[in-house]
Amino acid sequence: MRRLVYALPLLVLAVVGVFFFVGFDRDPKLIPSPMIDKPSPAFAVPGLRGGDGTVGNARFGGTVTLVNFFASWCVPCRIEHPLLMELARAGTVRIVGIDYKDKPEDALGWLRQLGDPYTVIGADRDGRAAIDWGVYGVPESYLVDRQGRIRFKQVGPITEDVWRTTMLPMIKELSQ
């Protein structure tokens, strides 16, 4: 009994230590999305380019889609852009862009300058569609499966690492 009492503080320290060890390793800026494995939220925004028409989740489904929220004023989006261009060239996945809180002329200028990887682009001028998706900053990207369900969310630029280890294998699996 006496030994147990003496060992108790050490035990408590060990448990708290494990919590801290795991907790401090997590990025508090990454908020887990509750929308994973749920149908993509209903939304409809006007198209950005001439032929885009209305962009909404009615257009999803059939094939795996990467939904990418971006803006011309967003600096990390510039970092991500070359990867999206590469994907578009390889034709790995359909890329739907949602231009977040942006002036259409700015976005079009940005795409002219850096290249345009998107199959369709919607213009979310007031950011409401983004809120329906649970976006809290740009860039954010979602993988939507053939049934129109959200399967993965990437907060911040898609890195080479995330692409290779997580997203590409998932796209391959979902496409089968």
Add this chain to the structure above:
Amino acid sequence: MKRLMFVSALAALLAAGPAGAVMPDEILKDPVLEQRARGISKDLRCLVCQNQSIDDSDAPLARDLRVIVRERLTAGDSDMQVVGYLTERYGDYVLLKPPVKATTVALWTAPAAFLLLGLFTARTVLRRRPADAGPVPLSEAERLRLQEILSKGGQA
């Protein structure tokens, strides 16, 4: 009279309280709805700045969420429905006060558990300590030695 004016001005200032980050154009005409909106917003986390409520934050997303809270209330939603609208999109993370559920049981019960543990430990330790019997009386040899020192000290 002057004093009364001063006191009433001070009382008005204190009653007003901090206005948060709410902009005049966001405020609803209906004071009851506005009051509810303020109450809800104070418990919702700003996702950009993380440790501020959307009521306190100047971030553009916080403003958008404040406007949405007010729109939903005006449309006739209950407070629960408004909060539900946001947790559907951002998860429990938007709540500054985490809800009690299976995954948060440890979080909610830990403080009470630690207090009980502390009390239990304190009781065990205190019980085991021998009762305080006062100073130990001097032995016969010590008493004689003391007397000797004292009688010598008197002469010096």
